[in-house]
Amino acid sequence: MQRKFEIDDGFIAEQNGTLEAWIDEDYEHLAKALRRRRIDIEDLVSKAQSFRVAVPSWGLGTGGTRFARFPGVGEPRDVYEKLEDCATLLKLVRSTPGVSLHIPWDRPEDVNELFSFARHRGLYFEAMNSNTFQDHADQKLSYKFGSLAHSDPDVRRQAIEHNIECIELGKQLGSKAHTVWIADGGNFPGQQHFRKTLENYLESMREIYKALPDDWRVFIEHKFYEPAFYSTVINDWGTSYYCARELGPKAACLVDLGHHAPNVNIEMIVARLIQFGKLGGFHFNDSKYGDDDLDAGSIKPFQLFLIFNELVDAEQTNVPGFDPAYMLDQSHNITDPIESLAMSAIEVTRAYIQAQLVDRFALAEAQDNCDALLALSILKQAFTTDVSPILAVARQRSGGALDPIATYRASGYRRAKADERPTKLEATVGIV
Numbered sequence: 001m002q003r004k005f006e007i008d009d010g011f012i013a014e015q016n017g018t019l020e021a022w023i024d025e026d027y028e029h030l031a032k033a034l035r036r037r038r039i040d041i042e043d044l045v046s047k048a049q050s051f052r053v054a055v056p057s058w059g060l061g062t063g064g065t066r067f068a069r070f071p072g073v074g075e076p077r078d079v080y081e082k083l084e085d086c087a088t089l090l091k092l093v094r095s096t097p098g099v100s101l102h103i104p105w106d107r108p109e110d111v112n113e114l115f116s117f118a119r120h121r122g123l124y125f126e127a128m129n130s131n132t133f134q135d136h137a138d139q140k141l142s143y144k145f146g147s148l149a150h151s152d153p154d155v156r157r158q159a160i161e162h163n164i165e166c167i168e169l170g171k172q173l174g175s176k177a178h179t180v181w182i183a184d185g186g187n188f189p190g191q192q193h194f195r196k197t198l199e200n201y202l203e204s205m206r207e208i209y210k211a212l213p214d215d216w217r218v219f220i221e222h223k224f225y226e227p228a229f230y231s232t233v234i235n236d237w238g239t240s241y242y243c244a245r246e247l248g249p250k251a252a253c254l255v256d257l258g259h260h261a262p263n264v265n266i267e268m269i270v271a272r273l274i275q276f277g278k279l280g281g282f283h284f285n286d287s288k289y290g291d292d293d294l295d296a297g298s299i300k301p302f303q304l305f306l307i308f309n310e311l312v313d314a315e316q317t318n319v320p321g322f323d324p325a326y327m328l329d330q331s332h333n334i335t336d337p338i339e340s341l342a343m344s345a346i347e348v349t350r351a352y353i354q355a356q357l358v359d360r361f362a363l364a365e366a367q368d369n370c371d372a373l374l375a376l377s378i379l380k381q382a383f384t385t386d387v388s389p390i391l392a393v394a395r396q397r398s399g400g401a402l403d404p405i406a407t408y409r410a411s412g413y414r415r416a417k418a419d420e421r422p423t424k425l426e427a428t429v430g431i432v
């Protein structure tokens with residue numbers, strides 16, 4: 001059995017060696033600047049070292065649109081090769097041990113084998129994801145007109161069974177959460193009875209909720225449109241929140257950044273869900289128009305910072321039960337997925353650390369004094385602080401790469417995988 005190519009820690013340390021000098025210089029410079037703001041840089045490095053963001057298994061292959069998918073070389077061909085790439089990403093950035101699986105795309109033949117394969121590489125399984133937005137090979141009834149909210153109770157039953165299967169699989173894999181995103185909706189006025197379909201959905205979710213172990217959570221993921229183009233059953237945070245309340249304490253709302261109309265104030269939705277005790281987690285990505293699933297922080301980094309400003313404020317004020325799950329959910333159509341996930345994990349960590357720099361006493365004072373400009377400048381001071389040296393030193397101290405992209409490219413990993421994973425490169429359509 002030909003040994004699979006891996007980037008070893010020695011190579012990463014060697015690559016770091018060539019970069020250490022300027023990192024230390026920049027680190028000292030930033031340490032001095034932060035000391036003037038009575039901030040201990042070492043405290044921020046340990047916060048960066050303990051920050052975690054989960055990786056979507058479906059993000060390790062090349063994504064596509066309805067127009068085309070241009071697969072890259074050395075693509076993962078199954079869940080094991082996706083986990084190999086997750087292990088490589090973890091070696092480089094050290095903040096992504098959690099992997100979120102999607103069923104049936106990642107349904108393993110041998111669940112114990114998958115569990116030990118992951119554990120052996122320092123990986124564990126985060127939230128499971130069901131899929132009732134496509135018809136799968138061994139399926140009797142179609143989801144063309146919906147799933148958990150379908151007018152036909154037999155279709156709803158089939159979708160409920162699929163979600164319960166995901167939870168059962170997750171229990172064997174050590175997962176503690178299940179994410180339910182449904183594409184259910186209508187393309188034309190009159191196609192669906194809005195109140196009945198939501199009742200159907202709630203009735204189905206109550207069945208799924210019953211299957212949750214006591215220490216599990218179920219995340220409801222809202223989305224304002226697509227693939228339904230007139231109405232979507234779980235279209236916004238209000239509907240998601242109502243359903244989470246209806247279902248019970250194990251249900252919470254998942255905020256996918258790309259699932260909101262342009263210019264919606266997502267950081268305010270986050271503050272509301274925190275205040276209402278129903279913020280379950282995130283699918284971080286970025287977008288300019290629709291659900292573009294672009295790399296987190298690539299289009300609206302200030303919005304990502306403002307979202308983490310709300311999260312860190314909740315963390316620092318010890319909001320009871322505050323424990324959101326951080327996950328990426330992206331589609332890498334033109335970049336190497338490992339490079340995009342590395343960059344995105346770093347940008348999410350950056351927003352978290354920048355939010356730690358906000359002088360919350362001065363901000364509260366400015367807010368109490370209705371001093372809008374001072375309040376904005378306090379946030380901007382944090383956002384415009386280049387915390388790159390902190391992020392790099394945190395990776396290095398955790399055994400990762402000072403410059404993950406350069407180290408990854410120097411390793412020749414993708415080239416090696418192209419030899420190990422011969423595939424015919426034909427353009428197709430859609431997600432992996």
Ligand code: LRH
Nearest residue numbers: 129181221256283291329
């Ligand atoms: C829907 C979504 C959902 C996943 C899918 C891959 O747009 O964000 O979270 O199931 O992408």
Ligand code: MN
Nearest residue numbers: 221256283329
């Ligand atoms: Mn999502």
